[in-house]
Amino acid sequence: MVTDIVISVVLLLLGIAVLAVIHMCIVGRLFREGYLNGDLVQRVNAPTVTISSEDLDNLPCFDYAGGIGDRGTSNGPGDCAVCLESFKVGEKCRSLPDCSHSFHAQCIDSWLLKTPICPICRTHVVVRSRSFKNLVEETRVPGDVTIELT
CATH class of the missing domain: 3.30.40.10 (Zinc/RING finger domain, C3HC4 (zinc finger))
Known part of the structure; x- marks a missing residue:
C-alpha cells in the first residue's frame, strides 16, 4: 500500500514536470517569434479607424x-x-x-x-x-x- 502511494506521487510529479517542459517550449517559441518583444503591444496600440x-x-x-x-x-x-x-x-x-x-x-x-x-x-x-x-x-x-x- 505504501508503494502504491509512492508510485502515485512519483507519477504526479513526473506529469507536472512534463507539463512545465511543454509550457517552457511554447513560451520560448513565442519569445523567438517576437510576440512578447513588443510586436503584440504595437498591434494592440495601433491607431483605430474612426468615422466622422x-x-x-x-x-x-x-x-x-x-x-x-x-x-x-x-x-x-x-x-x-x-x-x-x-x-x-x-x-x-x-x-x-x-x-x-x-x-x-x-x-x-x-x-x-x-x-x-x-x-x-x-x-x-x-x-x-x-x-x-x-x-x-x-x-x-x-x-x-x-x-x-x-
Missing part, C-alpha cells in the same frame, strides 16, 4: 415600413441590436453597406462614432463617398442616365 459625422451621412438610410404580418412592431430580425428595441413603422433606420444589417439611425450613428464596426457581425464599416460614378454603378441601369438638379 459627415461619413455617417453617406450610409444608406430608410423609413421602416414593417414586414408581412407586422402590426406596428416586429420581432426577431426587426430589432435594433444597439438599443434592443423593436423597429416601429415610420422610424428612421440605417443599413450598413457591407453586411446589410439594419439599426435605428440614431443608435447606429452613436455606435459608429465610438466603434466603426457592426455590432452584430463585427465587420468593419467602410464608408464610401457617393460620387456620381458610384451612383451610376449602384443603379446598374443600362442606357442613358438622367440627373435631376433641385
Whole structure:
C-alpha cells in the first residue's frame, strides 16, 4: 500500500514536470517569434479607424415600413441590436453597406462614432463617398442616365 502511494506521487510529479517542459517550449517559441518583444503591444496600440459625422451621412438610410404580418412592431430580425428595441413603422433606420444589417439611425450613428464596426457581425464599416460614378454603378441601369438638379 505504501508503494502504491509512492508510485502515485512519483507519477504526479513526473506529469507536472512534463507539463512545465511543454509550457517552457511554447513560451520560448513565442519569445523567438517576437510576440512578447513588443510586436503584440504595437498591434494592440495601433491607431483605430474612426468615422466622422459627415461619413455617417453617406450610409444608406430608410423609413421602416414593417414586414408581412407586422402590426406596428416586429420581432426577431426587426430589432435594433444597439438599443434592443423593436423597429416601429415610420422610424428612421440605417443599413450598413457591407453586411446589410439594419439599426435605428440614431443608435447606429452613436455606435459608429465610438466603434466603426457592426455590432452584430463585427465587420468593419467602410464608408464610401457617393460620387456620381458610384451612383451610376449602384443603379446598374443600362442606357442613358438622367440627373435631376433641385
